[in-house]
Amino acid sequence: MRHRLLVPGAAALSLMLAIPASAADFTPGAPGAGDSYYPESGNGGYRVSHYDLRLKYQPATDLLEGTATLLARTTQDLSRFNLDFGLKVSEIRINGKKATFATSGKHELEVTPATPLEKGKDVSVVVRYAGKPSELKIDGFTAWARTPDGGVVAQEPESAVWWFPSNDHPTDKATYDISVAVPDGTQALSNGVLTSKSSKLGWTRFNWRSDKPQATYLTTLAIGKFDITTDTTADGLPVINAVSPDLGANLGAARASIERTTEVTEWLQSVFGPYPFNSVGGYVPNVPAGYALETQTRPFYGKKAFDKGANVSVVVHELAHQWYGDSVSLKDWKDIWLNEGFAAYSQWLWSEKEGEGTAQQLADYTYAQHPADDPFWTVKPGDPGPDKQFDSAVYDRGALALQALRNKLGDEVFFDLLKSWPTEHRYGNAAVGDFVKFAEKKSGKPLAEFFDTWLYQPTRPAAAAGARAFVARGPVAQPKSWKQIQATHEVHAGH
Numbered sequence: 490m491r492h493r494l495l496v497p498g499a500a501a502l503s504l505m506l507a508i509p510a511s512a513a514d515f516t517p518g519a520p521g522a523g524d525s526y527y528p529e530s531g532n533g534g535y536r537v538s539h540y541d542l543r544l545k546y547q548p549a550t551d552l553l554e555g556t557a558t559l560l561a562r563t564t565q566d567l568s569r570f571n572l573d574f575g576l577k578v579s580e581i582r583i584n585g586k587k588a589t590f591a592t593s594g595k596h597e598l599e600v601t602p603a604t605p606l607e608k609g610k611d612v613s614v615v616v617r618y619a620g621k622p623s624e625l626k627i628d629g630f631t632a633w634a635r636t637p638d639g640g641v642v643a644q645e646p647e648s649a650v651w652w653f654p655s656n657d658h659p660t661d662k663a664t665y666d667i668s669v670a671v672p673d674g675t676q677a678l679s680n681g682v683l684t685s686k687s688s689k690l691g692w693t694r695f696n697w698r699s700d701k702p703q704a705t706y707l708t709t710l711a712i713g714k715f716d717i718t719t720d721t722t723a724d725g726l727p728v729i730n731a732v733s734p735d736l737g738a739n740l741g742a743a744r745a746s747i748e749r750t751t752e753v754t755e756w757l758q759s760v761f762g763p764y765p766f767n768s769v770g771g772y773v774p775n776v777p778a779g780y781a782l783e784t785q786t787r788p789f790y791g792k793k794a795f796d797k798g799a800n801v802s803v804v805v806h807e808l809a810h811q812w813y814g815d816s817v818s819l820k821d822w823k824d825i826w827l828n829e830g831f832a833a834y835s836q837w838l839w840s841e842k843e844g845e846g847t848a849q850q851l852a853d854y855t856y857a858q859h860p861a862d863d864p865f866w867t868v869k870p871g872d873p874g875p876d877k878q879f880d881s882a883v884y885d886r887g888a889l890a891l892q893a894l895r896n897k898l899g900d901e902v903f904f905d906l907l908k909s910w911p912t913e914h915r916y917g918n919a920a921v922g923d924f925v926k927f928a929e930k931k932s933g934k935p936l937a938e939f940f941d942t943w944l945y946q947p948t949r950p951a952a953a954a955g956a957r958a959f960v961a962r963g964p965v966a967q968p969k970s971w972k973q974i975q976a977t978h979e980v981h982a983g984h
């Protein structure tokens with residue numbers, strides 16, 4: 490009798506054991522997303538759909554305290570997984586239960602849940618942390634810039650590890666709610682729209698929302714004192730611009746440049762199609778940097794970008810990225826031409842519209858500037874390598890490739906491509922090869938050899954490869970817009 494009674498008991502026990510027994514199939518998520526230039530960036534085994542960041546920052550001490558809640562979904566049976574993060578973590582909870590964690594590599598946080606996570610399940614990850622982001626150095630570098638009245642984070646290709654835990658690769662985009670408490674009288678700026686603001690016990694909390702997919706490196710935070718202007722475009726899109734009042738002689742030029750944001754956005758919509766996000770604008774904090782960055786909905790502009798006066802061309806460049814780079818993001822950092830070639834070319838188109846030199850004149854001049862033996866031509870815009878990722882050739886040769894394509898296809902097909910690509914790939918990711926296939930389909934022409942010549946050969950393409958000769962014979966006059974466009978090339982000097 491006892492034996493018979495034990496049978497159902499044993500069966501139940503083996504059922505209960507079914508989960509632990511298969512735990513052998515639960516494996517750690519990959520420590521990287523598989524990027525060919527930055528193998529440690531991002532992670533495998535899960536995808537994040539939303540980041541909720543609740544932060545507090547004290548400018549006087551640079552202390553950032555945070556609680557990050559990540560909503561994720563597993564893509565494999567996970568025994569553990571990695572986040573990318575550099576600040577000190579005090580606690581991690583997964584689905585409400587305490588997890589254990591350890592650090593490894595340059596910025597890896599290895600998280601082990603109390604029980605393994607099954608594939609295809611929704612998971613919440615809560616990370617509590619605190620630290621001084623300007624003191625966090627990775628390869629001697631910090632992406633966090635302290636200012637006299639606050640701090641700013643806007644860097645490419647990596648910036649998130651200095652201020653929030655993430656799956657830090659552009660292939661995993663998510664929406665964001667970013668709530669930041671700062672001392673009264675100080676402002677906190679981020680992406681998207683300000684949904685609310687409240688003050689309590691000497692601290693003011695700003696709540697920002699960016700409700701369309703956004704890459705981690707395009708997520709920005711700026712704390713300090715700003716003069717803020719708000720408006721709406723003719724289409725009702727909120728415009729939020731912010732300028733530090735402490736820019737000295739550059740203040741007027743900075744303001745005069747970013748106050749062109751609405752006009753530039755309208756024009757870009759006529760070229761690239763509907764604007765993809767819930768807000769637009771820009772900010773110029775009091776940092777000495779000369780670069781700018783296309784942080785989503787709200788590009789960052791370093792003060793130095795306005796040393797020589799207003800520069801609308803750099804505004805055109807960063808706003809063009811909202812379509813090319815932000816809405817349609819790269820699949821791998823080697824696909825950088827899809828960002829920079831198009832943003833640079835948009836500056837040529839703006840010059841053409843403003844009567845400061847046509848795109849063809851800029852192409853002719855660019856081509857003539859670089860003799861065949863110039864190392865400029867050894868940089869392959871289609872795969873420049875991590876060291877040359879933001880080389881001026883990625884921009885200039887990248888834009889030349891587009892002028893050559895325009896000459897080959899004609900204006901009608903070319904401008905249809907410029908508009909249909911970001912419209913049909915909105916909020917997604919793409920590789921250079923995807924654009925080549927798309928252009929072939931839209932034009933009905935074989936283009937593999939053409940793109941190989943312009944993007945992948947370490948030599949100067951024959952002028953004839955562009956269908957119309959790029960003038961390389963005699964002296965070519967410098968287009969009026971040239972210097973201003975060149976001035977934006979230190980844009981992504983980054984690190």
Ligand SMILES: [Zn+2]
Pocket residue numbers: 783806810828829832980981
């Ligand atoms: Zn750019």
